[in-house]
Amino acid sequence: MKKPSTDVLYQEESTYVDMLLRKSWSMRIAETVAFVLGMMILAQFFPSNDTTFKVLAFAIAIAVVGLAPFLYKATMRPVYKLTKTHLIVSISGKETSYPLSEVEQVYEGRHFYRLGGKKESLMVSRQFLSHLNERLFYYHKGNKRR
Template sequence: MKKPSNEVLYQEASTYKDMLLRKSWKMRINETVMFVLGMMILSQFFPTNDTRFKVLVFAIAIAVVGLSPFLYKSVLRPVYKLTKTHLIISMSGQEKSYPLSEVEQIYEGRHFYRVGGKKESLMVSRQFLSHLNERLFYYKKGNKRR
């Protein structure tokens, strides 16, 4: 369900910092798997007690953690839009709209929300999250009056 662009209150595309700090558990697991695969490949060429092995493992860790947000950003192209009544999430060109009645904050972390019944990590800035929390507050406050 697409909303007209004039209804969008706030829109944000994820930045490198947002992707680095607020990635989902699935992305973190993928990074761990890539790191382990890199270590296994290195262990075939160098003995594990060799200094070169230790330096290269450290370099792989930095590369995997530091470069993965660029990869995620280029593949997923996440854009978040907030309207008066909906949160619209666009990932990989697919846009999904969620009514604010289906969005609630989970207190495990500031960027974790239950969206459409699923736990989601919103990869956006604190400013967007504060706009979302404010909109959720007004939406829930307005529904209590009815």
Template sequence: MKKPTTDVLYQEESSYKDMLLRKTWRMRISETVLFVLGMMILAQILPTNNTTFKVLAFAIAIAVVGLSPFLYKSMLRPMYKLTKTHLIISMSGKETSYPLSEVEQVIEGRHFYRLSGKKESLMVSRQFLSHLNERLFYYKKGNKRR
């Protein structure tokens, strides 16, 4: 369900920092698996007590954690839009709209939200999260008066 761009109150594309700090569990697990595979390959090539092994292990860790947000950003192209009634998330060109009635914060002050019953991590800035929390407050307050 697409909303007209005139309804968009706030829009944000995920930055490198947001993708580095607020990854989904799936992304974190894939990074861990990639690191373990790199370490297993490295352990087959070099002896583990070698200084070169230790330096390359550190380089693999930096590469996996530091470069993965660039890969995620280029592949997923995450875009978040907030309207008066919906949170719209675009990932890999696929746009999903969540009514604010189905959005609730799971942990206060964090980036985890329950979207249509599923716990999700929003890879957005604190500024976007504050706009979302404010919009949720007004939305729920307006529904209580009715």
């Protein structure tokens, strides 16, 4: 197997907005579980028809959705690198390299890609996605772009 090229064309750390808008499935599930647990705890202290319950339920929803990207970024530290031949994804210090031959866009214009046969959500900016799509285009066409 070919060794990945060390010439990084583009590198990006996930920002709060990218993580808020382009969440992975695991992040969505964790948010849902946290919200349900918060609601179960809240239901123990207030009746469901009480105004305080409704306000606190709304506050829990905002807190879970708003704080999840901060927590994920602090713990996982996702970094994406694009080289001429590979997409390198680093999460929690664990770096995984995908040859561009194993990377394909699942939905046109979206952040879902098939990486090594598995559907993944890339939590990166549109600029990074456009660089990746351009690189995939040239890679699959066999053109050399410098």
